[in-house]
Amino acid sequence: MLDTADVVVVGTGVAGLFCALNLPRTAKVVMLTKDQCENCDSFLAQGGICTLRSPEDYNSFFEDTMRAGHYENNAASVELMLRGAPEVISDIVGYGVEFDKEDNGEYQYTREGAHSAYRILHHDDLTGREITEKLLKEARGRENIEILEYAAMVDLMVKDGRAVGVVMRYRGELMPLYARAVVLATGGIGGLFKNSTNFRHITADALAIALIRGIKTQDVSYIQIHPTALYSNKPGRRFLISESVRGEGAVLLNKAGERFTDELKPRDVVSAAIHRQMEKDGMDHVYLSVTHLNKEMVPRRFPNIYKKCLEEGYDLTREPIPVTPAQHYYMGGILSGGEGQTSLTGLYAVGEAGCNGVHGRNRLASNSLLESLVFSKRAALQIGARLNGWKAVLMKPDLKRYEDQAALKSRYKQVIFDEIRRKDEAFYDQWCNDEDIDG
Numbered sequence: 001m002l003d004t005a006d007v008v009v010v011g012t013g014v015a016g017l018f019c020a021l022n023l024p025r026t027a028k029v030v031m032l033t034k035d036q037c038e039n040c041d042s043f044l045a046q047g048g049i050c051t052l053r054s055p056e057d058y059n060s061f062f063e064d065t066m067r068a069g070h071y072e073n074n075a076a077s078v079e080l081m082l083r084g085a086p087e088v089i090s091d092i093v094g095y096g097v098e099f100d101k102e103d104n105g106e107y108q109y110t111r112e113g114a115h116s117a118y119r120i121l122h123h124d125d126l127t128g129r130e131i132t133e134k135l136l137k138e139a140r141g142r143e144n145i146e147i148l149e150y151a152a153m154v155d156l157m158v159k160d161g162r163a164v165g166v167v168m169r170y171r172g173e174l175m176p177l178y179a180r181a182v183v184l185a186t187g188g189i190g191g192l193f194k195n196s197t198n199f200r201h202i203t204a205d206a207l208a209i210a211l212i213r214g215i216k217t218q219d220v221s222y223i224q225i226h227p228t229a230l231y232s233n234k235p236g237r238r239f240l241i242s243e244s245v246r247g248e249g250a251v252l253l254n255k256a257g258e259r260f261t262d263e264l265k266p267r268d269v270v271s272a273a274i275h276r277q278m279e280k281d282g283m284d285h286v287y288l289s290v291t292h293l294n295k296e297m298v299p300r301r302f303p304n305i306y307k308k309c310l311e312e313g314y315d316l317t318r319e320p321i322p323v324t325p326a327q328h329y330y331m332g333g334i335l336s337g338g339e340g341q342t343s344l345t346g347l348y349a350v351g352e353a354g355c356n357g358v359h360g361r362n363r364l365a366s367n368s369l370l371e372s373l374v375f376s377k378r379a380a381l382q383i384g385a386r387l388n389g390w391k392a393v394l395m396k397p398d399l400k401r402y403e404d405q406a407a408l409k410s411r412y413k414q415v416i417f418d419e420i421r422r423k424d425e426a427f428y429d430q431w432c433n434d435e436d437i438d439g
């Protein structure tokens with residue numbers, strides 16, 4: 001029956017999928033996604049996924065992650081992520097994920113801003129799609145996993161201090177979905193912002209529910225602004241120009257065509273430098289140029305970015321392109337431990353929805369796919385070990401409370417923005433105080 005599961009996983013990005021794949025095959029798992037499965041931020045990841053190439057890279061990878069995070073990271077989480085990297089990379093390769101290789105058959109590693117070494121695996125510039133498609137294919141083939149598209153969680157069901165399921169809107173109807181454990185893998189917060197690289201329906205619903213229900217959250221105002229999205233004055237999602245383009249030598253130019261910053265500094269530093277430059281120039285963008293790089297390498301190394309820019313009327317190899325900072329990633333979220341556990345029994349938060357402090361104040365490029373995989377697997381293993389101790393609980397939620405969809409959406413956004421403002425008024429004023437938000 002559709003109204004009961006052993007585990008409900010909300011979200012079908014890498015975090016949700018990898019969690020589901022690591023749950024016991026004896027558990028009935030129902031996965032929900034607000035849209036079609038292909039529309040999640042995991043599909044958009046371009047640059048790649050970090051890994052621990054060798055034990056010798058541990059200290060420098062650790063230091064790069066901490067430095068990018070302004071040393072506000074949870075060091076224990078960073079350690080878990082780094083040490084867990086080789087295993088999850090091997091797991092996903094086992095599911096058929098392919099990474100680019102050198103002519104000698106060895107993996108090809110790239111570098112992005114604030115990395116002191118080449119440690120990022122990639123699949124062209126479509127790494128997220130490669131990983132997520134393979135995980136999705138595996139999940140679709142599992143008998144114990146059922147995926148419901150266009151099924152939105154509108155609230156949690158909580159009884160006697162434990163998560164006992166979710167209320168969802170599915171095929172236009174509100175209904176309860178009972179479960180012995182609930183995993184929130186709902187991604188980030190970008191849909192609440194006018195300029196964001198995220199899908200518009202990724203609106204941090206789980207965070208709003210957590211704030212309302214008093215489930216602990218952390219670093220709510222730690223929101224990453226990516227330095228280089230392709231400038232556009234059209235509404236909708238902004239197209240990301242991956243950091244690896246700068247890693248391969250692209251330069252940022254002001255109105256006069258002059259460089260004005262070190263392109264490989266951490267994201268927040270580069271974003272701030274661009275913002276200052278835009279104000280100085282009286283422009284709503286700066287330029288990014290790769291015209292000095294090898295003209296054959298650029299379309300070969302960045303085929304997707306090259307194609308998208310051409311569609312927008314820019315030939316990357318011939319001219320600088322206009323770029324602007326845009327909301328990109330959420331470091332904060334629902335407080336979660338090393339096994340994804342939240343402050344509510346039976347409730348887990350993984351991927352961008354959770355906050356185990358691994359990124360501190362600012363995420364190091366290409367650490368999020370890795371973090372999503374490592375901690376969603378850890379969560380799945382803990383749930384698997386505890387599930388038998390959690391019995392199914394039935395309750396009757398008051399579905400009328402969720403009938404007005406627009407009011408609910410606006411309330412959830414308000415709850416989140418109020419909390420961001422409470423934590424960091426300057427950030428709120430600069431980035432959130434915008435009425436033109438279509439959620």
Ligand SMILES: Cc1cc2nc3c(=O)[nH]c(=O)nc-3n(C[C@H](O)[C@H](O)[C@H](O)COP(=O)(O)OP(=O)(O)OC[C@H]3O[C@@H](n4cnc5c(N)ncnc54)[C@H](O)[C@@H]3O)c2cc1C
Nearest residue numbers: 011012013015034041042045047048153187351352368369
């Ligand atoms: C353009 C872009 C490029 C990126 N490049 C990189 C990169 O190169 N390397 C890297 O490591 N990271 C990168 N990232 C970040 C990375 O892609 C994400 O952090 C990561 O994929 C998050 O995975 P997730 O599973 O947590 O969330 P997502 O993949 O965003 O999935 C969230 C899921 O939750 C569902 N959902 C949301 N709310 C609800 C609800 N109420 N009910 C039901 N379902 C819901 C959504 O439909 C979706 O299925 C990039 C991000 C973007 C936007």
